[in-house]
Amino acid sequence: xxxxxxxxxxxxxxxxxxxxxxxxxxxxxxxxxxxxxxxxxxxxxxxxxxxxxxxxxxxxxxxxxxxxxxxxxxxxxxxxxxxxxxxxxxxxxxxxxxxxxxxxxxxxxxxxxxxxxxxxxxxxxxxxxxxxxxxxxxxxxxxxxxxxxxxxxxxxxxxxxxxxxxxxxxxxxxxxxxxxxxxxxxxxxxxxxxxxxxxxxxxxxxxxxxxxxxxxxxxxxxxxxxxxxxxxxxxxxxxxxxxxxxxxxxxxxxxxxxxxxxxxxxxxxxxxxxxxxxxxxxxxxxxxxxxxx
Amino acid sequence: xxxxxxxxxxxxxxxxxxxxxxxxxxxxxxxxxxxxxxxxxxxxxxxxxxxxxxxxxxxxxxxxxxxxxxxxxxxxxxxxxxxxxxxxxxxxxxxxxxxxxxxxxxxxxxxxxxxxxxxxxxxxxxxxxxxxxxxxxxxxxxxxxxxxxxxxxxxxxxxxxxxxxxxxxxxxxxxxxxxxxxxxxxxxxxxxxxxxxxxxxxxxxxxxxxxxxxxxxxxxxxxxxxxxxxxxxxxxxxxxxxxxxxxxxxxxxxxxxxxxxxxxxxxxxxxxxxxxxxxxxxxxxxxxxxxxxxxxxxxxxxxxxxxxxxxxxxxxxxxxxxxxxxxxxxxxxxxxxxxxxxxxxxxxx
Numbered sequence: 026x027x028x029x030x031x032x033x034x035x036x037x038x039x040x041x042x043x044x045x046x047x048x049x050x051x052x053x054x055x056x057x058x059x060x061x062x063x064x065x066x067x068x069x070x071x072x073x074x075x076x077x078x079x080x081x082x083x084x085x086x087x088x089x090x091x092x093x094x095x096x097x098x099x100x101x102x103x104x105x106x107x108x109x110x111x112x113x114x115x116x117x118x119x120x121x122x123x124x125x126x127x128x129x130x131x132x133x134x135x136x137x138x139x140x141x142x143x144x145x146x147x148x149x150x151x152x153x154x155x156x157x158x159x160x161x162x163x164x165x166x167x168x169x170x171x172x173x174x175x176x177x178x179x180x181x182x183x184x185x186x187x188x189x190x191x192x193x194x195x196x197x198x199x200x201x202x203x204x205x206x207x208x209x210x211x212x213x214x215x216x217x218x219x220x221x222x223x224x225x226x227x228x229x230x231x232x233x234x235x236x237x238x239x240x241x242x243x244x245x246x247x248x249x250x251x252x253x254x255x256x257x258x259x260x261x262x263x264x265x266x267x268x269x270x271x272x273x274x275x276x277x278x279x280x281x282x283x284x285x286x287x288x289x290x291x292x293x294x295x296x297x298x299x300x301x302x303x304x305x306x307x308x309x310x311x312x313x314x315x316x317x318x
Numbered sequence: 319x320x321x322x323x324x325x326x327x328x329x330x331x332x333x334x335x336x337x338x339x340x341x342x343x344x345x346x347x348x349x350x351x352x353x354x355x356x357x358x359x360x361x362x363x364x365x366x367x368x369x370x371x372x373x374x375x376x377x378x379x380x381x382x383x384x385x386x387x388x389x390x391x392x393x394x395x396x397x398x399x400x401x402x403x404x405x406x407x408x409x410x411x412x413x414x415x416x417x418x419x420x421x422x423x424x425x426x427x428x429x430x431x432x433x434x435x436x437x438x439x440x441x442x443x444x445x446x447x448x449x450x451x452x453x454x455x456x457x458x459x460x461x462x463x464x465x466x467x468x469x470x471x472x473x474x475x476x477x478x479x480x481x482x483x484x485x486x487x488x489x490x491x492x493x494x495x496x497x498x499x500x501x502x503x504x505x506x507x508x509x510x511x512x513x514x515x516x517x518x519x520x521x522x523x524x525x526x527x528x529x530x531x532x533x534x535x536x537x538x539x540x541x542x543x544x545x546x547x548x549x550x551x552x553x554x555x556x557x558x559x560x561x562x563x564x565x566x567x568x569x570x571x572x573x574x575x576x577x578x579x580x581x582x583x584x585x586x587x588x589x590x591x592x593x594x595x596x597x598x599x600x601x602x603x604x605x606x607x608x609x610x611x612x613x614x615x616x617x618x619x620x621x622x623x624x625x626x627x628x629x630x631x632x633x634x635x636x637x638x639x640x641x642x643x644x645x646x647x648x649x650x651x652x653x654x655x656x657x658x659x660x661x662x663x664x665x666x667x
Contacts, residue, residue, distance in 0.1 A: 060445070062448075112618075117441040118387050119642060122570070126614030128611070129567060129607050133611070243452065247452060295446075296453075299438075
């Protein structure tokens with residue numbers, strides 16, 4: 026029982042990271058219709074950002090967030106203008122191929138710069154809280170809290186600012202958005218920048234609890250895809266619940282099935298994805314329709 | 319330009335000459351003084367190139383003809399390689415029987431997986447295959463008693479470069495001829511119909527599921543066979559060298575470089591990619607995956623027709639060329655009618 030409770034708590038913590046990690050992927054897909062296979066690589070860049078800032082300036086990840094976000098948002102803006110902008114209105118295959126190439130470039134550039142050696146980042150808030158029979162790692166709970174704060178801010182931004190409303194308008198109907206005078210290309214570039222900024226922040230947050238290496242991206246991309254397909258495109262609350270669900274399932278499997286360790290996470294998310302898409306093509310939260318024939 | 323038949327005859331003649339020329343390479347090595355200009359590594363390189371041609375052609379069956387773009391094709395290669403590895407090193411089967419067994423295992427896996435996965439389409443299929451690739455790699459790591467886990471398996475060594483050279487050369491000729499023939503059969507036309515309009519094909523009474531699963535299994539079988547040969551040639555397999563991420567990317571680049579959905583495309587693309595990569599490798603080993611990524615993006619954005627599409631005067635073009643000129647909302651191979659993008663997308667909380 027205690028073990029189950031502990032597994033659930035760990036699952037929720039992991040789910041917090043997945044939720045913030047998946048947001049950017051979900052928004053880019055929802056607004057631009059681009060499936061970004063380089064998503065995990067942007068998480069990896071954020072994690073390396075945390076490592077570089079700690080090695081050179083001794084910064085805590087919580088501080089690094091405020092440097093990494095604008096830098097990566099600017100990088101995202103440039104990538105959007107250079108590459109993504111050309112593939113927005115194309116069929117999905119094109120965006121898959123292009124971002125697949127982008128992923129290969131980014132991860133191998135990082136391997137070249139920093140070698141494949143796994144790096145670790147220290148957070149100043151670490152240790153454990155003991156609540157009854159359950160131990161709560163402090164760093165992981167910080168990730169969860171940060172995820173909730175970021176999600177709430179993003180929600181307020183999309184609901185109540187002019188730019189946020191333009192983004193939602195562009196997602197709903199690009200032609201109509203254009204007619205009412207929204208500069209759609211600008212909106213796309215800013216959306217991509219914000220999404221990449223948030224994705225990199227997820228990388229900064231996860232750096233203290235996971236080894237940082239150039240090829241950490243692909244499994245994260247696959248999880249992002251699985252969660253988005255489960256929860257619906259561009260849905261913030263869906264990302265939260267989808268992330269939690271996947272986190273809890275992964276931890277439960279790793280806890281109660283002996284001998285499979287943590288690598289099984291990607292296998293379980295894949296199995297869940299295929300089962301859900303085949304059994305319930307519209308996704309758990311009704312986000313996606315007609316994923317199957 | 320007039321004289322299309324002359325052009326065809328000339329290129330067919332050149333092709334036959336090239337195949338015959340290649341077939342003499344091991345002879346030259348054997349009978350010329352000091353092997354002439356042919357070394358073991360020449361034969362090895364050509365063997366690798368034939369393997370790329372075969373795998374690219376088989377990928378093109380699903381990705382190019384049927385419009386189901388597979389981002390995890392390396393999984394069949396891996397299952398074929400591990401099939402041979404396990405059957406030979408654990409059960410002591412002789413090589414030909416083990417290869418047959420490995421292909422049977424690959425086909426079985428493809429048929430089992432194909433059922434659910436081929437119900438997905440467009441990007442969902444592509445990414446489900448990518449996930450299959452990663453998942454199978456992890457499963458192979460986990461099932462240590464059978465696969466040796468991360469330590470890998472050692473096969474009985476058998477270093478006979480000319481043998482592998484001839485096997486893969488013959489196989490390449492057979493597979494490419496087969497795709498050429500298949501493209502002209504009723505079955506091949508049906509695949510194209512599925513690519514162009516799956517729902518329409520279904521409406522006209524075509525059993526699309528059966529066709530998709532058949533071509534999926536066929537493609538897996540061919541790639542699994544290559545994986546099986548590769549494992550024995552390499553004599554050592556572990557998850558990291560068998561399930562290399564770049565293997566799938568090589569295949570995709572080869573096909574779209576040559577021309578997606580054409581018979582000659584995979585062959586030309588594979589040959590060009592193989593030797594171009596050899597040059598990149600020799601000069602900038604560290605950069606080769608970066609360069610490959612840049613090449614992939616550049617081809618998709620600027621030369622989507624590939625080599626075949628760019629230099630042929632046939633109208634219609636290649637699959638990717640037509641996709642690249644197509645906007646969302648128009649029915650195409652990738653987005654059949656009623657795809658998720660027809661629904662208004664919303665961002666909400």
